[in-house]
Amino acid sequence: MTELHFTDVQRDCLQELVNVAMGQASDKLARYLGTFVHLQVPAIALVEAALLSQHFASRYQQQSATLVSLGFFGDQGLRGETIMLYQLANVGVIAQLLGYSDDAVSEAEMLTDISSVLTTTFLSGLAEQLENSFSYAAPRILSSRDQYFADKLAYTAEQWQLALQVDIRYQLTDYSFNCDMILLIPGEAVLRLRQTLDNILADF
Amino acid sequence: MQLDWLLQPLLTQLNTGVLVLDAQYRVVFFNQFIARRADVDLAKVQGNLLEDVFADLPLAWLRRKLDSVLHLQVPAFSSWEQRQYIIKLAHLRPLSSDSQYMAQNCSMLPLTAPDGVSRYICLLIEDATDAYVYQQQLQQSVIQLEHANRTDGLTGVYNRRYWQQQLGYEIQRAGRYQHPLSLLLFDLDKFKDLNDQYGHQGGDFVLVELSRLIGSLLRDTDLFGRYGGEEFGIILPETGMTGALQVANRICDTVARHKMLYNQQTLKATISIGVACYFAQSVDELIQRADTALYCAKRQGRNRAVAYQPELEGYLKKVK
Numbered sequence: 001m002t003e004l005h006f007t008d009v010q011r012d013c014l015q016e017l018v019n020v021a022m023g024q025a026s027d028k029l030a031r032y033l034g035t036f037v038h039l040q041v042p043a044i045a046l047v048e049a050a051l052l053s054q055h056f057a058s059r060y061q062q063q064s065a066t067l068v069s070l071g072f073f074g075d076q077g078l079r080g081e082t083i084m085l086y087q088l089a090n091v092g093v094i095a096q097l098l099g100y101s102d103d104a105v106s107e108a109e110m111l112t113d114i115s116s117v118l119t120t121t122f123l124s125g126l127a128e129q130l131e132n133s134f135s136y137a138a139p140r141i142l143s144s145r146d147q148y149f150a151d152k153l154a155y156t157a158e159q160w161q162l163a164l165q166v167d168i169r170y171q172l173t174d175y176s177f178n179c180d181m182i183l184l185i186p187g188e189a190v191l192r193l194r195q196t197l198d199n200i201l202a203d204f
Numbered sequence: 205m206q207l208d209w210l211l212q213p214l215l216t217q218l219n220t221g222v223l224v225l226d227a228q229y230r231v232v233f234f235n236q237f238i239a240r241r242a243d244v245d246l247a248k249v250q251g252n253l254l255e256d257v258f259a260d261l262p263l264a265w266l267r268r269k270l271d272s273v274l275h276l277q278v279p280a281f282s283s284w285e286q287r288q289y290i291i292k293l294a295h296l297r298p299l300s301s302d303s304q305y306m307a308q309n310c311s312m313l314p315l316t317a318p319d320g321v322s323r324y325i326c327l328l329i330e331d332a333t334d335a336y337v338y339q340q341q342l343q344q345s346v347i348q349l350e351h352a353n354r355t356d357g358l359t360g361v362y363n364r365r366y367w368q369q370q371l372g373y374e375i376q377r378a379g380r381y382q383h384p385l386s387l388l389l390f391d392l393d394k395f396k397d398l399n400d401q402y403g404h405q406g407g408d409f410v411l412v413e414l415s416r417l418i419g420s421l422l423r424d425t426d427l428f429g430r431y432g433g434e435e436f437g438i439i440l441p442e443t444g445m446t447g448a449l450q451v452a453n454r455i456c457d458t459v460a461r462h463k464m465l466y467n468q469q470t471l472k473a474t475i476s477i478g479v480a481c482y483f484a485q486s487v488d489e490l491i492q493r494a495d496t497a498l499y500c501a502k503r504q505g506r507n508r509a510v511a512y513q514p515e516l517e518g519y520l521k522k523v524k
Contacts, residue, residue, distance in 0.1 A: 028276050028277075099268055113280070117272055120276075124277065138281040139281060
């Protein structure tokens with residue numbers, strides 16, 4: 001099996017790129033939403049995809065977690081899937097900011113819209129940092145309003161080798177909105193990602 | 205190799221709608237896919253606002269999507285499952301689809317002109333009408349299957365499995381909320397004679413005819429099922445013994461007075477009914493009590509309703 005570990009230097013480099021991308025995302029979101037958006041420095045962790053569902057099952061225990069998936073493709077074989085995980089109870093806050101309160105929009109559409117705005121804003125910044133660009137597949141809801149989200153997460157994660165777990169905490173002026181983002185990346189894309197990180201490091 | 209010549213024929217023949225808007229949401233371009241299906245001429249509407257080119261757009265919704273594309277420079281998506289269509293376009297399945305307009309998946313992508321400043325939005329519209337039609341058919345089949353799965357094929361009332369399951373639910377509900385609940389079990393009198401005289405088709409005819417007649421006497425909330433052969437059950441929620449006996453007697457009288465015409469012959473039939481009230485019994489116990497009452501109704505001369513009382517158990521033993 002291919003060795004997928006990152007060296008400390010590679011990991012720090014990735015953390016830095018994620019930080020920059022997150023900073024850009026919060027700036028864009030703040031301007032778009034017309035409110036101050038603070039994104040904490042996200043903690044990233046590389047975990048085996050197989051262990052993901054256990055981790056999140058305990059974290060979202062007894063809560064109705066919503067899972068929305070969005071696939072992305074970049075150049076040089078960099079591709080993957082992002083999963084946004086959040087509590088349904090949190091949706092109202094961000095939906096209000098996005099202007100959903102005034103007309104009748106299905107909950108499903110609201111969930112996919114929120115997820116795609118939050119993930120693509122971050123991902124397009126990350127792609128830029130990686131000197132790449134991503135195209136995206138339409139978001140789809142994996143799980144909502146049911147208690148089987150851990151099973152569904154396990155099933156989705158099974159198809160990937162490595163998961164980059166990015167804990168994001170969005171804080172808006174008067175609200176706080178917590179969610180988790182998981183980047184699932186297949187083995188060969190991990191190798192590409194490492195190569196890109198090495199190239200960036202070599203430039204310094 | 206110079207490939208620029210490819211763009212025009214590809215855009216023209218592409219089986220996806222391509223619509224480009226500027227930052228003021230004015231129409232800059234659309235391809236033939238959209239021109240033909242919306243019956244508009246690009247040369248005539250170029251530069252016009254989107255909403256002036258295409259009628260009945262979900263404007264507030266669309267603007268919110270387009271705003272996010274423009275300001276965040278990230279794509280937005282719309283699925284036919286959430287919003288069946290955005291632009292009213294004709295489709296090629298007018299006979300199989302119940303919708304006049306093409307079901308659409310739409311991607312809205314940010315574009316920047318080579319000057320690096322001018323922003324545009326490209327809408328890619330895919331025809332999802334086939335998926336929509338298949339889903340409609342699937343839903344229809346599921347509804348039919350669900351109906352068939354709880355219905356008795358001959359009489360159209362609930363089948364035994366479903367009916368007994370409902371009795372379980374009703375008993376739980378009555379127990380939890382302390383609401384009254386009654387059960388009627390009835391049986392056609394001398395059904396064997398009917399079959400012998402008119403054949404099994406005659407017997408079936410009577411079952412169908414009486415099911416329809418009795419069904420018309422019930423409330424929407426009553427649950428009428430075929431227990432087996434010529435035996436039927438009716439669950440009466442929110443009904444105590446007095447009410448249940450009234451219903452049972454009305455059914456008995458109506459059936460006895462009802463004349464049925466079969467093969468130019470006038471037929472009459474009677475039924476016997478056992479009535480039992482829920483009082484913390486199990487499903488089986490409640491059915492057993494109604495059955496005991498039904499047995500007594502038969503013993504007492506048929507064509508009548510009998511309410512269950514504990515004394516009937518002794519009566520049952522005596523005649524056995």
